Amino acid sequence: MRRRSNVPPSPRRIVAAVASAALLAGCAATPARDAPSPDDPFEPMNRVAYSVHEVVDGHFVKPMVQAYVDYTPQFIQLGIRNFFGNVDDFFSFINAMLQGKPDKAGHDLGRVITNTGFGIFGIIDVASGAVPKGEEDFGQTFGVWGIPQGPYLFIPLWGPTTVRDGTGTLIRVWYGPVGYLPYVPLRNIIYGIGAVDLRASALGASSMIDQASLDPYTFVRRAYLQRREYMVYDGSPPPEKED
Amino acid sequence: MRISNFCRHAAMLVLAAVAFPAIAQEAPDVLVKRVSGEVLQVVRTDPKVAAGDKQRVREVVETMLLPNFDFERMSSLAMGRNWSKATPEQQKQLIEQFRTLLVRTYSGALTQYKDQTIDFKPLRADPAATDVIVRSEVVRAGQAPVQIDYGMTKTASGWKAYDVIVGGVSLVTNYRDEFNEQIKAGGVDGLIKTLVEKNKGASGKS
Numbered sequence: 001m002r003r004r005s006n007v008p009p010s011p012r013r014i015v016a017a018v019a020s021a022a023l024l025a026g027c028a029a030t031p032a033r034d035a036p037s038p039d040d041p042f043e044p045m046n047r048v049a050y051s052v053h054e055v056v057d058g059h060f061v062k063p064m065v066q067a068y069v070d071y072t073p074q075f076i077q078l079g080i081r082n083f084f085g086n087v088d089d090f091f092s093f094i095n096a097m098l099q100g101k102p103d104k105a106g107h108d109l110g111r112v113i114t115n116t117g118f119g120i121f122g123i124i125d126v127a128s129g130a131v132p133k134g135e136e137d138f139g140q141t142f143g144v145w146g147i148p149q150g151p152y153l154f155i156p157l158w159g160p161t162t163v164r165d166g167t168g169t170l171i172r173v174w175y176g177p178v179g180y181l182p183y184v185p186l187r188n189i190i191y192g193i194g195a196v197d198l199r200a201s202a203l204g205a206s207s208m209i210d211q212a213s214l215d216p217y218t219f220v221r222r223a224y225l226q227r228r229e230y231m232v233y234d235g236s237p238p239p240e241k242e243d
Numbered sequence: 244m245r246i247s248n249f250c251r252h253a254a255m256l257v258l259a260a261v262a263f264p265a266i267a268q269e270a271p272d273v274l275v276k277r278v279s280g281e282v283l284q285v286v287r288t289d290p291k292v293a294a295g296d297k298q299r300v301r302e303v304v305e306t307m308l309l310p311n312f313d314f315e316r317m318s319s320l321a322m323g324r325n326w327s328k329a330t331p332e333q334q335k336q337l338i339e340q341f342r343t344l345l346v347r348t349y350s351g352a353l354t355q356y357k358d359q360t361i362d363f364k365p366l367r368a369d370p371a372a373t374d375v376i377v378r379s380e381v382v383r384a385g386q387a388p389v390q391i392d393y394g395m396t397k398t399a400s401g402w403k404a405y406d407v408i409v410g411g412v413s414l415v416t417n418y419r420d421e422f423n424e425q426i427k428a429g430g431v432d433g434l435i436k437t438l439v440e441k442n443k444g445a446s447g448k449s
Contacts (some may be wrong), residue, residue: 033436037420085386133387212348214421222420223412232412235390237411 039152039225046154050217053156061205065199079123080197084218085133086115086122091172095136097143108134116224135231138168143232160224271395271402272366274311275377279361286353297350304349306373313403314342314397320405321418329431335432340438341418347442359383361391373397376408 093108114127150163213219291299319326369376394406425434
């Protein structure tokens with residue numbers, strides 16, 4: 001679950017989704033029959049959100065994104081991905097700094113400068129040959145600071161997150177460079193393209209989830225939480241507790 | 244949306260996965276590297292695989308990958324403390340069904356394969372160790388590399404993989420939650436029933 005949180009749907013939509021999720025969470029406070037997973041106190045509500053997401057994504061979003069992948073020339077798709085990736089790199093730099101990792105920060109900043117300058121505002125990723133892409137984000141920074149994940153949340157049209165990571169995403173979207181564009185229609189178009197690109201990067205995978213999992217909801221949740229833990233610890237998380 | 248990213252990573256398991264009846268005494272990292280190379284070679288060159296021939300893909304998974312897995316260890320780890328509650332007969336069925344599920348998953352992943360490069364990292368392990376982690380990394384242009392690690396155990400018939408950890412997501416840990424949930428709802432027999440139905444459904448679709 002790599003988080004390319006550069007251009008998620010639209011900030012307003014996300015704020016609304018999180019707010020309504022929080023509201024619903026309040027309503028769904030009745031405890032589940034079995035002891036719920038401690039990571040997921042809002043499981044009943046999240047499951048509803050998950051079903052909604054599956055329907056909307058499967059019927060509308062996925063076919064649209066598939067068309068984009070099938071009919072847009074490869075080099076344009078790659079350019080778009082790199083452009084948003086460059087913005088990601090910038091935020092990875094900020095977060096590496098916030099986490100006190102100057103070496104990583106240096107790599108990320110180097111990538112941004114190289115790709116923005118020589119890669120025409122990031123559409124060509126010239127730096128990747130020399131410096132691998134970083135993936136720090138605000139959610140990880142909070143984790144490094146010792147802030148716990150908080151409850152797991154599933155947001156329709158967005159996917160799995162937690163209170164901590166979702167807060168990070170909101171900050172990220174809020175301060176993203178696209179938000180500073182004065183011309184709103186252009187801004188929305190860029191957000192739209194970013195959202196399509198983000199979804200495109202994950203096509204072909206949902207069928208894998210269906211194939212591999214007994215209960216896709218649990219499968220996704222566990223995978224997400226494992227992945228985030230791993231990222232906070234930069235690939236060497238503490239050994240898990242046997243239950 | 245990014246749910247699927249995990250599984251996309253999972254798809255890469257295949258590229259890096261394990262194959263061919265192990266040659267005794269072959270070091271675990273050497274084994275993983277050899278098998279990955281062999282599977283990649285087939286995926287890249289076999290016209291039937293390229294054409295999406297499901298029968299052939301399954302054959303590749305069965306003959307090249309699976310002999311290098313320790314399904315008993317895998318099943319017992321995924322069951323956690325529930326393993327000891329299962330009867331030997333139930334354990335046998337679980338191993339069989341879990342194996343079938345993984346064949347299907349891997350077969351699906353193999354057909355989604357795209358060109359990737361795999362780097363192997365030097366094995367940092369005591370030569371006398373019987374349980375090691377083999378680390379590798381899939382390099383993708385313009386994207387962060389994905390770590391694929393294999394939990395390997397030494398058996399009488401050579402080293403076998405018992406877990407695959409893709410970008411920090413352990414297959415065994417993931418299934419432990421799934422299995423637990425099923426066992427809570429319907430006991431060990433309930434889990435077996437779900438697996439059997441799952442495997443039937445999957446074969447119907449493919």
